[in-house]
Amino acid sequence: MSARKIHTIHRAASKQTDAPDLLFVHGGYVDSRCWDIHFLPYLTTLGHNCHAIDLSGHGLSDGKDTPDRFGIDDYAADLRQAVARLPDEPVLIGHSMGCAVIERFLERDSPLAAVLMAPVPPTGTLGSVMRLALRHPEMFSEITRLSHQGTLSPTSLALMRDIYFSPVTQPAELLDFAHLIQPESERAIADMLTIGLRYHRPQPEIPVLVIGGEQDSLFPPSTISFTALRWRAQHTRIPDCGHMLMLEHQWRAVADALSHWLETAGCRRRPTASSGSVVMV
Numbered sequence: 001m002s003a004r005k006i007h008t009i010h011r012a013a014s015k016q017t018d019a020p021d022l023l024f025v026h027g028g029y030v031d032s033r034c035w036d037i038h039f040l041p042y043l044t045t046l047g048h049n050c051h052a053i054d055l056s057g058h059g060l061s062d063g064k065d066t067p068d069r070f071g072i073d074d075y076a077a078d079l080r081q082a083v084a085r086l087p088d089e090p091v092l093i094g095h096s097m098g099c100a101v102i103e104r105f106l107e108r109d110s111p112l113a114a115v116l117m118a119p120v121p122p123t124g125t126l127g128s129v130m131r132l133a134l135r136h137p138e139m140f141s142e143i144t145r146l147s148h149q150g151t152l153s154p155t156s157l158a159l160m161r162d163i164y165f166s167p168v169t170q171p172a173e174l175l176d177f178a179h180l181i182q183p184e185s186e187r188a189i190a191d192m193l194t195i196g197l198r199y200h201r202p203q204p205e206i207p208v209l210v211i212g213g214e215q216d217s218l219f220p221p222s223t224i225s226f227t228a229l230r231w232r233a234q235h236t237r238i239p240d241c242g243h244m245l246m247l248e249h250q251w252r253a254v255a256d257a258l259s260h261w262l263e264t265a266g267c268r269r270r271p272t273a274s275s276g277s278v279v280m281v
Contacts (some may be wrong), residue, residue, distance in 0.1 A: 006078045007032070007060035008085070009052040011040040017047030018268045020112055021088045025079060027096030027118075028184040028192075029147055031059030032123045034095075034244075037176070038251045039078040046259055051090065055101065067183055072097075072191040075159055076104040083111070089270045091262065095246060096120060096219070099183075099227075100192055110204035113267050115258055117211045117245050121223040122230050123196035125189075128218055132163060139163070149181045165242040166215045168249065177247055207265040208233035211254060213241030234261065 009032050013019070022043060024035040032052035040050045054060055055075045056065030079101055083090060091113045094102040099119030106114065121128070131138055142156045157174050161167070165174065208231040212224030221237055228235035236257050240252045248254070 003081060004056050004062040004078070006056065006062070006081050007054040008082050009033075009036055009054075011036070011044045011050045013044050013047045013049045015047050015245070019047035019049065019092040020262065020269050021049045021086060023079075023082060023086065023090035023092050024050070025075075025092065025094040025098030026052070027094075027098045028188065029143075029182060030180045031055075033059065034180055035246060037247060039210045039246050039255055042252065042255050043259065049088070051082070051086065053078060055079075055098075058182065068186045070185045071187040072100055072104050072195075074187065075101040076107075079105045080109065083109070087271060088102075091115065091267055093117065093258070094119070096243065097188065097192060099202050100195060105250070106204055106206075108145065110206055112270060113207040113209075113262070113265060115209045115261070116227060116233070117212070117254070118213060118216055118219050118243050119210060119224070119227045120195060121219060121226055123223075124194055125192045125227070126194075126196075129193070132218065136162070144269065146178065147181050150178075150181075153177055157225050163217050164244045166213070166240055166248060166250075168240065169242070173247070173249070177244065182228070203231065207219065207267065209258065209261045209265075210235045211245060211257060212237050213245055213248070213250075214239050214245060215241060216243045218243045236261070 026032055026034055032054045035052040043050050055078050056070045057063040063070060088111045092102045093115040095117045099116040102114055123222050135160060142159050145151045146156050160174050161169050210224060210228040211231045212221055214221060214237050238250055238254050241248045245254045
């Protein structure tokens, strides 16, 4: 069986430095474009070659006709394919579901370092989903309508702000986010619900940073702290920031915290044993 075609955005560094390559893994219901609005343009000015993957069934990667057949293990295989094509060993940076993908990747592989932004809790998403469903009974129907039909309403915009963003987020910013939304794999959603039942293998000895938003309604600061404890990681909270850290008005504070940590952790560019081509767009 041939490997799925996995699309990767590449943005070259605007100056020569020894800063490491960064490979970004998006969360659920979106694709690599969420990184290309603020993070990739900014971090390339700091000397990083930046790459952002479209997981199977997302963006320009294969599988959009049958997205529900892909789970977290499949996404981790996508990530291995993307890493193998890079000339330099990357720092892996994930958001939300993308953190679960990176953690699954880390069961077999050891990258330069990892950054987990608003990560899925080690206990899974069931608690967060039930809490939000009680608060917003219309949540499931609105998310389904928006992701499958692209139908926007005042209710869906208000729901997006309450779940994914800080209260000061403007309607225009919500509309920008709405254009990124697409269906998510039911299998991947089920994997995240039950992730706490999975046997966790020994963790690689690599630097790990966990970043959370102080106003994250989906995975609040207490769950972010739990993830940091599991990974024995440094933990940073961004004030006035919700779940969508890379799209919030405070996105630059998030990017600067990431960049500062990479410097203090001593992460430097390191060639891989083998390299290949990267999809250029």
